[in-house]
Amino acid sequence: MTTVLLAFPLCSLWTVAAVLGAPPSSYLLAWFGIVLVVVDLRHHRLPDALTLPLAAGLLLLEFHRLGAAVLAGVVFGGAHLAVRRFRPALMGGGDVKLAFGLGVPLALPSLLPAAILSSAVTLALAALRRARTVPHGPGLLAATWALTTL
Template sequence: MDWWLIVTALVAGVYGALVGALLPRARYRLAVEPGEPWRGAAPCGHALGGWAGRARCGVCGGRYGPGALWPAAATAAVCAGTAAAVGPRPELAVWLLAAPVGVLLAGVDRAVRRLPDVLTLPLAAGAAALLGAAAALPGAAGSWPGALLGGAALGGAYLLLFLAHPAGMGFGDVKLALGLGLILGWYGWGVLILGGLAGLLLASAYGMTLLLTRRAGRGATMALGPFLVAGAWAGVLAGGWAVRP
């Protein structure tokens, strides 16, 4: 790893930590049951100002959600690892913008088993647009048509899974798969298959662990989003390493 790659990874890690520390308030506001409006006030009754920041009331100082440590650490690790694998290529900017969204989606889904459209749809639209711009820049190591096909393929595959077994998967997972497919498809079909299968395998392993330890029974549901995001990240790391000179 040369010095320029080390600097890139360090800068990306600092960026990830700073942005990740701003996610708790958005997680709290979005972590509501389907049909309920986004939270606009803390449990103490004081109004929340904006979407970014700590999960702590600015008036009375009361804490109303998880701290900033885990989202900051998780986003920093994802951004630094991605930068180390991909290097200073145009698509790295797209991955660094998508990383906090993925961490936030994982947190919300884990809390209420819901993947809000306000995150999944902009992720897909933003990935399509930004990867199109990245493809036009020198040094890009992926394919924009491949990304579009990947989004359609993974989104379509999850749509079929949803139609076949609606009780085991939410429609939010389908919309998330669309955005993740765009990201994975950038590096080709091999990375798309790897990232897609990795998410399902991680979810299956976790579900089996819950059954074996009797922490959940047969038919129990769990949040699939965190595993889909983790699988996609594994695919991006593999794709980034594969195209490095």
């Protein structure tokens, strides 16, 4: 049953990406993103067994622009690391590691919109769940997929 429930959003994201002619990183983000969102919502944890292969795969797919991809990953991850460092209650370590990988497929001008959109998705998730604390991973993944695909 879980496989069927995960297959529907994955097929939906892949269909949108195919219609829009999205880059290969969009498909990888959808695949890992669905699983990471479910894990983060259920357990408030982003396991290294998923985040590190995602980052490595995104880096391989962006090899043609390696310098810019690494710089974007360091800037996006570094900004999240700064938030974690100064306000640890606001962000978990898994979110920081995820942000380093998710910065890779984004162009430098897209990093600020990604941060704003991911925060908006996290706030919307908090409103929907009527909770004061919600994971930030789903917001990061949704924003990165949207900006990579659209």
